[in-house]
Amino acid sequence: MIVRGWEYLAEYEAEKDEIHAAIQEVLNSGSLILGNKVKEFENKYAAYCEVKHGVGVDNGTNAIFLALKALGIGDGDEVITVSNTAVPTVSAIVSCGAIPVFVDIEETSFLMDTTKIETAITPKTKCILPVHLFGQCVDMDEINRIAKQYHLKVLEDCAQSHGALYKNHQAGSLSDIAATSFYPTKILGTYGDAGMVLTKDSELYHRLLRLRVYGMEETYNAVEHGYNCRLDEIHAAILLKKLNHIKDYIAKRRNLANQYHELLSDTSLQLPVEMSYGKHSYYLYVVRHPQRDLILEELRKRDIFLNIHYAYPIHTMQAYTYLGYKQNDLPVTEKISKELFSLPLYPSLTEEKQHYIVDAIREVMALHHL
Ligand SMILES: Cc1ncc(COP(=O)(O)O)c(C=O)c1O
Structure with missing residues (x-):
């Protein structure tokens, strides 16, 4: 028997019919990008995460990048995070022009050691970015306490923590803004790349919607410099089916x-x-x-x-x-x-x-x- 760290074919076999039907429905709908499936998935996944808004994006790295941009984080700002994480947590920070500042982790949970955060804060610090690694939440009360005291934003990296709870609340609902990934290996994963930004804040939400499509609010008219980080209908439709499971x-x-x-x-x-x-x-x-x-x-x-x-x-x-x-x-x-x-x-x-x-x-x- 050959064993690998992750395999998907058996799960695909079991869900094949509904996945194929979902893809077929999109292809027959006449709408491929940012249509009803994306909207429905954003609403359903945001509700699952106990937040008001979800903005579907093309992957988890860009979800972090756009979340940082929406928070106004940029050149020379410092973002406190961990070094024991996937590269994208950090590459998204650097892509914003910001500086990642690493704190150590705890020996038992392998998560951010919250006792190390305060000494890492400088006048340039703008944000704490805890990573709910391996499926488990960081101690968010402590992080939120520090953030409040030092007027910092908090962005949760939830790429590995779909459905994880902190004091009976969903990962992603515990801060200003959160980013997640639906990469195939994830707990909720599609057959390709996808991600989402989650927030309770309507102002951040509207900014995220613009940043996702070239900074535009109306077609072909940019309000601010933006990007192309769209989620497509096929992945949203697949994820809607998988969300049921x-x-x-x-x-x-x-x-x-x-x-x-x-x-x-x-x-x-x-x-x-x-x-x-x-x-x-x-x-x-x-x-x-x-x-x-x-x-x-x-x-x-x-x-x-x-x-x-x-x-x-x-x-x-x-x-x-x-x-x-x-x-x-x-x-x-x-x-x-x-x-x-x-x-x-x-x-x-x-x-x-x-x-x-x-x-x-x-x-x-x-x-x-x-
Ligand atoms: C902790 C963490 N953050 C961010 C990401 C980025 O997600 P994606 O691969 O969808 O860009 C991942 C997944 O690879 C991850 O594990």
Whole structure:
């Protein structure tokens, strides 16, 4: 059996008929871009996230970029975020002309360490950008408290946290503005690229609508400099169908996570911890072990190919050396990046495959006395 970190064909097979019908409906409708399906999906997904407005965009990176633009963040402004995230969190900040400022993460949750934020604030700081990583929310009360005290904006990166809860509220509803991605691997993912900006603020909403289409409010008349970040009707139609299944996707993910917990809790792997303030939606099941590289190498020999989220902290990447970070500036992030790896977790993962993975891990760990 070959195991990969993520597969979609079984889920596609199960949903094929409704997906094809949704695409067919769009193609027959005469409307391909920013039509009724986009509007309906924006309304439904915003309602799911407990916010008033959603603006569908072409991907999650541009959702962050437009959110920052709508907040008025630009040249030389500082945005506080984490280095243990996907590259797009940071590339969107840099694309705005702003400067990413990294704070370290916590050892247990792998999320932004909120105790490190205040010392990172300077007169140039405009925004805190917490990333609800791996399916779990950052401690937002603390972030909102700091933001209020220092008059900062908060932008949630929700690309990995569809359906995650913080104190019974949805990720994306916990700040001024939020950005998400519907990239295929995501909890709610399409068969291509898509994203959304979410906000309760009507002024930000209207600005986002303009920024998404060349800065225009009426056809061929730009009010401000804008971009092309449109979501198309086909992806909106697919996402509307998939949104109907989101509860089921998350329930399956949580079941699989419980299974991993049960089957691996007596090993020396550090397993994910669900913070008491929220509900994890298990976008990823990320474990930690000091012998990570050895374990992965042994698993590859057994045709099990696992992913690492993330092997390279962003502040150490060649693209971002200009920011001037040195080794050991973010000790927890740096240490953890050498130890984390992700076990396959997606709704169509079969019990048989999950047991196969667990058995292989246990075998490898016994072999090397780990
Ligand atoms: C944390 C995080 N932020 C932003 C993004 C960007 O999303 P996209 O790939 O849709 O541009 C992703 C997904 O790759 C992500 O995981």
